[in-house]
Amino acid sequence: MSASLTVPTAAPAVGDRIASVTLSSVTLPLPNAISDAKVFTGRQRPMTEVAFLFAEIRTEGGFEGVGFSYAKRAGGPAQFAHAREVAPDLIGEDPSDIGRIWTRLVWAGASVGRSGAATQALAAIDVALWDLKAKRAGLPLAKLLGAHRDSVRCYNTSGGFLHESIDQVRANATRTLEEGIGGVKIKVGLPDSAEDLRRVAAVREHLGDGVPLMVDANQQWDRPTAMRVGRALERFGLVWIEEPLDAYDVEGHAALARSLDTAVATGEMLTSVAEHHALIKVGAADVLQPDAPRIGGITQFLRLATLAEVDHLQLAPHFAMEIHVHLAAAYPHEPWVEHFDWLHPLFEERLEIRDGRMLISDRPGLGVTLSDQLRAWTVDSVTVHAPHRS
Structure with missing residues (x-):
């Protein structure tokens, strides 16, 4: 008589959920005005600052991920505005489903296209999700x-x-x-x-x-x-x-x-x-x-x-x-x-x-922590989170 076979019980497919997303618009001043050929041909002015969009994603299980996008000269406020509009669609999602989340957010803003400022806004969120995933695994990205x-x-x-x-x-x-x-x-x-x-x-x-x-x-x-x-x-x-x-x-x-x-x-x-x-x-x-x-x-x-x-x-x-x-x-x-x-x-x-x-550092995720100076250079910020349940 053959020995009985024990079938392992599958782990739950969803282990965590996104609880909140903080978006920050940050302006980094450059020590000196920067000029490349576009300035000398008259197409741009010297660059004096860089605009960043930072996304900080937190889960119900206590994990956090950080990501960023950026714009040189114009575009930073547009990225922040678009990310703010689509961020509510992240709440309650499994942070491991990064590809599905990216597609969902693209379709949330489909009328403004699948490139340029619209997807650059999503980039900060996407990078944060990958940072979070690597941190959950305890690995550098x-x-x-x-x-x-x-x-x-x-x-x-x-x-x-x-x-x-x-x-x-x-x-x-x-x-x-x-x-x-x-x-x-x-x-x-x-x-x-x-x-x-x-x-x-x-x-x-x-x-x-x-x-x-x-x-x-x-x-x-x-x-x-x-x-x-x-x-x-x-x-x-x-x-x-x-x-x-x-x-x-x-x-x-x-x-x-x-x-x-x-x-x-x-x-x-x-x-x-x-x-x-x-x-x-x-x-x-x-x-x-x-x-x-x-x-x-x-x-x-x-x-x-x-x-x-x-x-x-x-x-x-x-x-x-x-x-x-x-x-x-x-x-x-x-x-x-x-x-x-x-x-x-x-x-x-x-x-x-x-x-x-x-x-490559041995720190998990991207291996970076946001500085106090970044907080000081933040010009706008919003946190989106799950509705309060009484």
């Missing part, structure tokens, strides 16, 4: 996603802007390397392309041939200029030329990528997976540069990363290193993460950088 590495190559951008003299940019580059950062990116795209070439030549000479160097034109070249300057830049051994053309000029980027030996990088200004897919389909980017807060959060970033990996693309997420270090660590091919120190005042913790690489 990278480990929850399935890390391929415990550190990621990193390069600095914040020391290479055009409002600073070339002498200052060289000094910034020296400091960057002394801090353990592995590469340097400088801005180009000036109306005088000869000046761009002089700046790149000066930095390359200063760094030597062995230091990874990137340039970023911030979409300010037309097709003939991008081709001409791109060919002139070949001699500097650049890792990539970033945003040489308008972000939506898919065919122009594809033609440039086919013509140059230097890799073409783009994608940071796009606001959906579909827009990035258009780049991928025609080979318009050797290096894809998605921004999780801009495309709708981590859920959307992971969809895009799968598409990028299938085509064996390099990945170099834009800005928001506190989020992207985890996502880059989970990408199969060796990626880059962009180092900006602008967000330091918003968090209690700092990412560790050593030997050219940004390390």
Whole structure:
């Protein structure tokens, strides 16, 4: 007679519920006004601040997750307003059902579309849910996603802007390397392309041939200029030329990528997976540069990363290193993460950088705690919670 088989009892499908969501609009002042090529071509004013949307999600079981999105120049109040409208739909939801929640919130605001400010508002919520999920598991987010590495190559951008003299940019580059950062990116795209070439030549000479160097034109070249300057830049051994053309000029980027030996990088200004897919389909980017807060959060970033990996693309997420270090660590091919120190005042913790690489901390979730300074810079805040039951 065979032994009786004991069938284990399944655990409840729902272990927790979202009890409240706090949304905060935060304005981060920059120490100095920042100028890239868009300022020198007259399309933008110097940037003096960055607007952030923070989402703090709490569950009935006492877990908390934090996420953020951002807007440079205009857009911050719009993100806050949209998030405030859809946040009530979160209450009572199982926080583990992140994909379903994202879809529900998208449909809550379907009349304003599935990209841009609408989904950037959802990004803060989506990131908070992933942070919460990793904290519940007691894991850094990278480990929850399935890390391929415990550190990621990193390069600095914040020391290479055009409002600073070339002498200052060289000094910034020296400091960057002394801090353990592995590469340097400088801005180009000036109306005088000869000046761009002089700046790149000066930095390359200063760094030597062995230091990874990137340039970023911030979409300010037309097709003939991008081709001409791109060919002139070949001699500097650049890792990539970033945003040489308008972000939506898919065919122009594809033609440039086919013509140059230097890799073409783009994608940071796009606001959906579909827009990035258009780049991928025609080979318009050797290096894809998605921004999780801009495309709708981590859920959307992971969809895009799968598409990028299938085509064996390099990945170099834009800005928001506190989020992207985890996502880059989970990408199969060796990626880059962009180092900006602008967000330091918003968090209690700092990412560790050593030997050219940004390390994944052992703290659960994103590994960040909101600072008192962030609270002081909060210009509006609202908490949505379940109705009181008597």
